[in-house]
Amino acid sequence: MVQSNGAHGMSDATETDTTAQATARQERGEENQQPRVAADASTNVSTDASLNAHAKQRKSGRKPIIWVIAALVIVALVACCAIVQTHARKAATPTASESIAIGIKLAPVSLDIRNQSGSALEQLLIGNVYEALVSRNSNNEVEPGLAKSWTISDDGLTYTFKLNTHMRFSNGDTLDATDVAWSINQLKAKQYYNSDQVENLKQASAPDATTVKLTLSKPDANMLWYLSGRPGLVFDKDARYDAKTTAIGSGPYLVKSFDSSSKLVLQANPNYWGSAHKARTNTVTVRFLPDDNAAFNALTSGDVQVLSPVNANMTGKLKSSGKYTVKATDGSDKFVLAFNCTGAKTSDKRVRQAIRYAINHKEIIASRGGVDAALGGPIPSVDPGYEDLTGLYPYNPTKAKELMRQAGYSTSHPLKLTLTYANVYGSELGEQLRSQLSRIGIDLSVNTVEFSTWLQDVHANGDYDLSLVDHAESHDFYKWTQPDYYYHYDNPQVQALYGKALAATNDKDSARYLKQAARMVSEDAPADWLFAYRVSVAQVKGVTGFPSRLTQSVLPLWKVAYTPVTA
C-alpha cells in the first residue's frame, strides 16, 4: 500500500515534466516519429505491464466512487428541482383560480383583425377584446351587443341602432355612436378584411351619441349577422396603437401579451362598461398548440385546463381517466373537396358525380375518431338554409364506375387527376381519397403543399383539378354565386335564388330560398363535402362556462371559470 502510494506520488511529481518533454518532441517535427510507432507499440505492452497492473488496481478502487458520487449529485439536483417545482405549483394554486389556460390549435399570426385573415383572430378577439355592434350567441343567432336594440325599415334599406350608454374602451376613452360610424365607414373606405360581405352597406352615420343609422343600397338578409362579425367591430377613433401587436377594444378582456408562436394572455378589463359580460376569471392564457401530441400532453400535465380542439382519436384515454369531460361541438367548418368546374377533366359533370358516389364518407369519418358529421351540401347545420343532403350522392361504387365508363374511363384506362391541398390538414385524407378513387378508375396523385402555395396556385390562379380546404366561415354560401371564385361554379339559377334569399325581408323565406339554392349546388356536384368538422373539446373537471358550440368561430370567454377539484 505504502509502496504504491509512493509510486503514485512520484509519477505525479514528474507529470508536468513528461508533458513538457512530449510537447518538445512534437515541436521537433513529426517525420521521424512515424517509423517508430510500431516499435513503441510493441514495447508499450511488455515494459509497462507491471506498472499498469499497479495503476489499474489503484484506479479501479477509486473510479466507481467518483461515478457514484456524480450520479448521486445529479439525482439530488433533479430531486431538488422537482421539489421546488411542485411546491411552487402548490403554492400558486388557490381554491377558486384567478387564472385559466386554454389550448387551441391554430395561432393568429398578428392581432390586426382589420387586415389579417384567419378564423383564429375572430375566435379569440371578437366578444373578448373587440366588440361588434351586435353580437352572436352560440346558436349562431344575432343578439344585442354594443347596440341594445335596433329597427329595420320596411323596405330593408335603413337600420337604426340604439346604443348602450356609458360605454368605454379599455384605455378609458368613451365609446359612442361616432366611433361606431367611423369604424364602419373606415371599413368601407379602406376595404378592410370582410368588407366585401357588406357590399350592400352604403354609409353609416351618427345622428346623436346613442343612435347609429346604416343606409343600404339594397336589402340584405345577412347584414345583421355580418355586423356581428368583423365588419361590425368598433374601434377607438382617437387611439393610436400598433394593431398588430396590441389591441384597444371595449370587450371584457384586454390583451396583456401576445406571441404568435406561444400564447395570447388576456386580462380582465378594469374599464369594462357592461355588467352582463364581466370577466369571471382574471387571467386567461390561450396557448397555441399545433402539434396534437404536444397538446394532449399539455392537457394531461395540467399546463392547460381546456383543449379545443383535441384530436378525436386521443379522447378515449381522457374519458376513461374520469378527470376530464370531452364533448364534440357543432360548428361551421366544412371540409370541401372542390372540383375545378372549368378544368379540362373535371368540367365533365359525370366525372364529378362519379367522384361523389365513390367517396365513402363513413370510412373517412370513422378514421378521424367518428365524431364528425356527414355533410351533403354547402350549408352547415348551424347556418340558415341547412338541409340534410347526404342522400343525394350516397356511397355507390357501382354507379360511380358506370358514370366513369360513360365518360370514357375505367380501371384499366384510368383518369389522371391531381389533388392539391395544404399540408396543415395532414396526409391521411389525401391517401384515403387516393385509394377510394382508384377503385373507380381514377389515378389520383396527391400534392400536399404549403398553405401559401395553395393560395397562389389554387385560390388565386385557379390552376387545379381537385382541391381540399376546411372552409371554416359561417354564412359563406355566397362564394357559390361568384363564378370567379376558385370553385369556378357558374349557375345563374343559384345566383338568382341567392339574390331572392338576400332580398327576402323575413328569415323564413330567406332560409327557404337558401335551401333550394344549396340543393341545386349539391346536385351539380361542383364539390364533395367530405364532412362537417366537429371540434372535440376536452376540459378538466372544475372548468365551467366554456362555450359548447361554434368554438372555432366565436369563443366568448367572459363566463369561463376554473375551480380546481381537490382529489
Place this chain on the structure above:
Amino acid sequence: MRYLIRRLVLFVAALFGLSLLVFVALRILPGDVASVMAGTNATPERVAALRSQMGLDRPYPRQYADWLSGLMRGDMGVSAISGRSVASQIGLHASITMPLIVLSLIVALGVGIPLGCQAVLATHARVRGVLHALAIIGGAVPALWGGLLLIMLFGRGVGLMGVLPSQGFPDAGWRDPAAAIAALILPAVATGLVAGAAIMRYTRACLMSMEDSDAVAMAMACGMTRRQAMLGVGLRLSAAQLVSVAGLTFAQMVTGVMVVESLFNLPGLGAMLINDVGNRDLVAVQSELFLLAAFFLLLGVLVDMVHHVLDPRLGEQPEEV
C-alpha cells in the same frame, strides 16, 4: 495576424454572397405575404392593394438594395405580418433556442467525452464492447423518439416519474430562471444524448489513434501510467479535433433542435422560421436566414481560431488552412 485578416475578408465576402443567395432563393417560392394576409375569401383587388401597401410591387433589385442597406446599418427590417422588428423577434426566440443548444452541448460533452475515454481505457473487453454498442445505439435513436420516451418517463403529469415540465416555456421566461431551466432539461437531454453518442465515437476514435503515438509512449516512458498518459497527453493532443467536432455539433444543433422544440412545444428559432416561411413573411425570413447563416460562418471562424491556439503548429503553415 495575416491569417486573421484573410479569414475575416473571406468571412465578409461570404456574407455578401449569402445575402444574394437568400434573397433570390426566397423570391422563387410561390405565394406571397399579401395573399396569406388576405386569406381564402379575398378578392384579387384586395390582394393587389395589400401588396402595394407593403411595397411588394417594387422591383426586386430595389427591394434587395433596401434590405442590404438596412442590414449594413444593423436594421433587419420589420415583419410584415407581426409588425415587430425582426431583431426583437429573433432575440425572443433565440433566448430559448440558444440556451437549449448550450445545455444540450453540455449534456453531449459531459456524456460523450468521459464515456469515449472509458471506451478506450476500460480494461475489460466486455466493458469496451458495451460502451461501443451504447455509442452506436445512442447515435441511431432519433431525438424525437428519445424525447417522447423522456416525456413518458419524466414528463410532469404524463410520465412515470412526473418531475419535469414537458410542455412549453414558463410565462415569466428567464425572469424565473429555475422554471426556465427546468423547462429545457428534458429537451436538452433528448438532443444531448444523441449528439453525445456522436461525440463519444469521435473521442474514442481520437484516443485510439493516440494510443500508439510517440507522445503517449514517451509520457509512459517518463513514468506515467497508461491511463495518465492517455488522459494527460493523448486527450490534450486530441483537443483540436474535438473542438472541431463540438463546433460542428453546435452548428448542427441549431437546426437539429427544431424537431425537439416542436415536440416540447418550445417557441424557438425553428418554430419562428417555419411560421415565417409559411406566411411568406419574406423580409423577416431573409433576415433570419441571413443571421443564422452568418452565425454558422462565425462559428467556423471561431473554431479555426481555437485550433490555432490549441495547436501552434498550424500557425506555421497558413497556406494549408
